[in-house]
Amino acid sequence: MISVIVRRVLESLTVLLGIAILIFLIGEVVGDPARLMLPMDASQETYEAFRRERGFDRAIHVRFLEYLGGVVTLDFGDSLRSGVDAKSLVLRAFVPTLLLAFTTQLVALLIAVPVGTVAGMRPNSFANRLTSTLSIVSISVPTFWAGMITISVFAVSLRLLPTSGYGALHFFVLPTFALALGITGRLAEVVRASVQEQMTSQYVKTARAKGVPERRIVFGHVLRNAMGPVLTVSGDEFATLIGGATVIEVLFGWPGIGYLTVGAIEGRDLPVVQASVMMTATAIVGLNAIIDACYGRIDPRVRRRR
Amino acid sequence: MNAQGTGSTTARAEVIGNGAFLSIEDLSVEIESQHSARQLLRHVNLHVPQGKVLGLVGESGSGKSLTALAIMGMLPTSPRFLVDGTIRFQGEDLTAATQARLRQLRGSDIALIGQDPMASFNPSMRIGQQISEPLVIHRGWSRRQARHEAIDLLERVGVRQPYEMVDAFPHEFSGGMLQRAAIAMAIGTSPSLILADEPTTALDVSVQDRIIRLLRKLCDEDGLSMLFISHDINVVASIANDLAVMRHGEVLEAGPVRSVLTAPARDYTKELLDAVPEMDGPSLARRRFTPAGELEPRHKREPADLLRVEDLKVQYRLPNSQLFSKRYKLALDGISFDVKQGEILGIVGESGSGKSTTARSVVRLLAPKRGRIMFEGVDLLALSPRRMRRVGTRIQMVFQDPFSSLNPFRTVRRTLDAVLRGQSRQSRKDRDERIEDVLTAVGLGPEFFDRYPHELSGGQRQRLGIARALILQPDVVILDEALSALDVSVQAHVLDLLVRLQAERNLTYLFVSHDLATVKSVCDRVIVMNAGEIVEQGPTAEVFGNPQNSYTRLLLEAIPNAASEMKRLS
The missing domain is CATH 1.10.3720.10 (MetI-like)
Known part of the structure; x- marks a missing residue:
């Protein structure tokens, strides 16, 4: 019985990991988040600074692991619009x-x-x-x-x-x-x-x-x-x-x-x-x-x- | 029922002279559809005396099961069945009884034992509960009382560990044990009449023997009366006192078993008896036809091995929805045997013994885990799929169920044409010629060429199945229970055809069957399988005449041969 539950949980986690990866990849594809968050007329310097500050300039695998850590701790960051915890x-x-x-x-x-x-x-x-x-x-x-x-x-x-x-x-x-x-x-x-x-x-x-x-x-x-x-x-x-x-x-x-x-x-x-x-x-x-x-x-x- | 009614029944019973307490008189059943009416039973007269067993024999469609349904008042309501005549049960006319009265009788005074025990039980209800349900309904017993009784009943019918099994579900039983449970379910309320509708047909031969003995014992102990329905005259003869033969909804003849079997009055009964393959009967192998049509001893010279199976191991992956686990069932545990050119090799065993697995592995319908299948020096298992397709045409298969193995949307001609077109480039004219040749060879005339499978009888369908196997002119034909789905009289004809074709075309057969009598009559050598292993193999006469293995002996002893016995004694 225990082993059945353990196996079931493992299966569920695998499925969720797959979904997490998919969400991350889609996020990467739809566009640069820094451009989305900043006002349209922000200067190149502000943009670069913002990217550095938020960590958007780091390598993809680093950001992925950070994102995954966020998923595990249920921390998805703040809403870009309202600033409230997502x-x-x-x-x-x-x-x-x-x-x-x-x-x-x-x-x-x-x-x-x-x-x-x-x-x-x-x-x-x-x-x-x-x-x-x-x-x-x-x-x-x-x-x-x-x-x-x-x-x-x-x-x-x-x-x-x-x-x-x-x-x-x-x-x-x-x-x-x-x-x-x-x-x-x-x-x-x-x-x-x-x-x-x-x-x-x-x-x-x-x-x-x-x-x-x-x-x-x-x-x-x-x-x-x-x-x-x-x-x-x-x-x-x-x-x-x-x-x-x-x-x-x-x-x-x-x-x-x-x-x-x-x-x-x-x-x-x-x-x-x-x-x-x-x-x-x-x-x-x-x-x-x-x-x-x-x-x-x-x-x-x-x-x-x- | 008033006194007069009862009186007249008694009078009639005296006329019959055996105190019948179930008496079917002049029963006709008609099915009424929108445009026409079809007669399913014609003036049936049957009598089951108190404490006796009446055997009802007939082929499929003869109306045996319908008779049982009519007795129970369980004929379907749509389409409408029109019933005429009387069914007297202990003086009461059941055809005139209300549904409420019939329901009272069912499960209480009259019980039914069905053919397929696995289907007869509710898969999601515990056995004990199902066995005791009649007691709860008809006797108003409490659940606890009923459960105790269920344990006693299970013990009585010989189910091991009744205290545990009472709470088990049907799928936790074997087929034989489940049929015992079905019998327990039938006898719980001490009914006076049991209708057993092919109660052993779905069971293996050794299990069948035990179930028959159990039923016989119950009849003797409790004075039960029974209507025992079967297509197998041997099975019926081993349990019944009286015998009735049915065909096309009519009772052809009826009487004490011995007199019907020893001196059948009707030709059809004789045919039925002759069609039954006998363990002691003349071997078809010995009266084989040669191409010239005259008898001559076979195997003048020692023929070479055509097919050699070495250390074949097959396992099935169990159905499983889990992502991280695989479970297997071992179906064949390293078996080896060889087949010589032009011989008929029988593979016998009970269900689950691995005989069909063996047959399917040879044509690579299954992927064995280990082993080699050498055909003319080439390992079939090592061939590429493409080369296998070419070599595979020389090994063909005939399946058990001719209907489900034929495409319902293809006519006879197109079925065969598709096979030819898949294998070679021939002109339409050449293909038609070959199709006509092979159909003539299997005994299907031009009138059948453009028919669809549903327009053929069971025997004709299997002839088409054989034609489909032969049209590519194979060397080896694998017959996987090729006769099992057919009625006995049809079986005999198809078997004759197979034996004739084998001789004419110098074919090699792998004859897979659970029917030992048939195997004995046609096979040169035989392999006995049990639980994925070969327990015995050798020339047919030796294996059957002097079995070395205890399992083989058990199989042979279990074969019902009462009818043949009686015929021989006469």
């Missing part, structure tokens, strides 16, 4: 993003699992076809469009909910709906297909031959086995949400990672971009570890293989 900026933005991701995922699962299960239990029923059709419709609606329509209907015309902003529960309703719409559709379709497939398996036939009632077959036997693909897809969706639902965050003025990163990219605020990408990557790697552990919970065959 790490605290990112951490502060992370909370709203995580909250939005959680509520979205929760809403999607709470709708998709029951609906998909009912549809999957009855392969040739109206409910099954209806679920498929609705899923496709909801998947096809672009997130930004869903966001705009909900704002114009519920916030502007009906004045029921705020158009944008972050705070109490009612601020969550519209962005969560806009984000959850497509995810619910995708998940419902996965649940439906997975349950439907499990229902045709031999062990379900065995359960029927044992006289197990249909309801118990679904809840006692099928659901757990059907959850594998559902976990995979919702893991992917969640990872995307953690990375910041950029469009929705910008649309609703949600002070999350996506909002912050877009601003930082526009302002060429390299430390903030680096910090936010690194943080997001760490969160996603952690999420994957959790999902893998969940597979083991669902399917005992996975457990032994590790």
